[in-house]
Amino acid sequence: xxxxxxxxxxxxxxxxxxxxxxxxxxxxxxxxxxxxxxxxxxxxxxxxxxxxxxxxxxxxxxxxxxxxxxxxxxxxxxxxxxxxxxxxxxxxxxxxxxxxxxxxxxxxxxxxxxxxxxxxxxxxxxxxxxxxxxxxxxxxxxxxxxxxxxxxxxxxxxxxxxxx
Numbered sequence: 127x128x129x130x131x132x133x134x135x136x137x138x139x140x141x142x143x144x145x146x147x148x149x150x151x152x153x154x155x156x157x158x159x160x161x162x163x164x165x166x167x168x169x170x171x172x173x174x175x176x177x178x179x180x181x182x183x184x185x186x187x188x189x190x191x192x193x194x195x196x197x198x199x200x201x202x203x204x205x206x207x208x209x210x211x212x213x214x215x216x217x218x219x220x221x222x223x224x225x226x227x228x229x230x231x232x233x234x235x236x237x238x239x240x241x242x243x244x245x246x247x248x249x250x251x252x253x254x255x256x257x258x259x260x261x262x263x264x265x266x267x268x269x270x271x272x273x274x275x276x277x278x279x280x281x282x283x284x285x286x287x288x289x290x
Contacts, residue, residue: 136161148192159186159194163258186258199255199262201235202228241265 140152140160148156163186167179190197203211205221212235224230229251236242236250240263243249255262261270 139164147187156192156194159190159258189255189260190258194258196257197260199232199260200228201232201254202226203231236262239263 140157143160144152152160160183163183164179167182171178187194203225205218205225208221208224208231209218212231214234214237224234229248232254233245233248233250236254237245242253242263249264253262253264253267257270261267
């Protein structure tokens with residue numbers, strides 16, 4: 127049985143991914159995202175059941191999308207989207223008052239949920255989902271070391287976040 131070198135193994139792995147998940151091909155950023163997860167697995171979890179690796183890869187692809195890069199939760203909804211998505215927006219007037227204001231929407235949507243404070247605390251916006259698996263809430267942000275990253279910035283034009 128022939129042993130594949132690391133570069134050959136990588137080629138085989140990404141070849142298997144391409145057809146079902148990325149039929150138009152993978153760009154360098156997508157490859158980098160996958161390799162970051164795979165490298166972490168090899169360094170710290172290689173002896174564990176590989177089904178956990180499959181679960182992590184699938185979850186990251188589902189949560190962060192095909193870009194396979196950490197993202198920040200958007201929550202930039204118009205009035206109709208708010209009414210359809212969040213039952214807390216019980217009236218058309220209330221939905222219109224919050225429409226297209228991601229920070230207000232997030233603070234309202236997450237108010238008093240899983241350890242968040244009320245709307246006025248700003249916890250919803252500060253602890254909104256981010257990363258490959260959309261870590262939310264203060265406890266999870268602390269547990270996974272996201273609290274240091276209090277400088278995530280919203281880019282209105284692109285509807286994305288980045289660390290500043």
